[in-house]
Amino acid sequence: MKRLFTLVLLLCCQPVMANEQAEEIFKQLAPSLYQIRLIDNASGEKSSIGSGFQITSDGLIATNYHVISGYALFPHKYKIEYLNHKGEKGILSLKSVDVINDLAIVKRVVTDEMPYFSLAKSTPIKGEELFSLGNPHDLGMIVVPGTYNGLKKESFNDKIHFTGSVNSGMSGGPVVNANAEVVGINVATSGNQIGFLVPHEKLVRLFEALKIEAPESIEAQMSEQLSANQQKLIDALLSAKWQGKGLAQAIIPTIDVPFIRCWGNSNAEKPDALILSAVANCSLDESTFISGHFFTGSIEMEFRYMDAKKLNPLKFYHLYEQQIKRAGPGNKARKEDVTEFQCHHDIVRPANSTINSKSILCTRNYKKFPQLYDVMYLSNSVDKDKQALISHFTLAGVEKQSAMAFTKKFMESTAWK
Structure with missing residues (x-):
């Protein structure tokens, strides 16, 4: 009975202790926390809001890139403003960004030394309690307890899995350990107490680079980062093992990397269906935010096998053609961001493949960023009357040489059984 009473006492006390610790951390760090606002110059109103935290005594503040992205792309349209814990406002200048890891460093003008956050020297251990700070839904600064659950396994660029509420407006806020040291930066949520953080090491790297040399221009810095990341991604894909896998009567490739996830479906449960259809989809479950209407860095692959033994060839071709028309670019962009697609058509039979295809x-x-392209490839087999394989991929934000290397590998990896 005594042991049971002790256990009940501990369970009852833990939430109280966590709340008291959270209150103490918030009281200690509040002077170094800010709401970051993007102000539209023409209207004078807020365009977006987020959170930020001071990382040096002379006024450098860390936040998310997506919070200030409008200014990074259109500095004449916007200004960046802060609101501190006393309700005081001021203007911020943009010093550096990491568009791949969604980080930015801005600066306020200060006359006196100010308190700032310390960046942790080590990574948390799994299960360690952390505290997320930020300004959710423009309601004022809060602190939210949560748990460190390691890195998200399927990410190409590292993200921390955080069990805790990361709400809109908390983006760019710090996540600290019990010693009030920053171990991550709020970046995204999947709801249901599933949050994602940028590891603090990414901020340390950006900060150290800024101390050595400021970028010549933010746009040039972004361009360099986007190019380096796409090259790293394509190199990882091309150097990985491509394995042939059956899709009904066809062979399609799977790429042995943890960050490409695949799903499949078919209508095999319907023996009376006019067309047997089997589909496999593979994609990179992340993208790079450039602006609210422009995302890049995504990869999608889709394979659709069709078998129409009960249809005449003309009817089958009509249905086949409808499936082909479904293909489209895999990322989000507007005409202000990208040029019109330019397409090349050909009939091909790649080396190591047994399929004759019409390819686009x-x-x-x-x-x-003129060195980067979106690429869309579509191949439909033309060598069987009542069987077909449609192969499709999209690459977002790649250089031409990388795109051609990936296309060649993709084309050579499909075949008939």
């Missing part, structure tokens, strides 16, 4: 390769250029 389309590319469109990024207007602000």
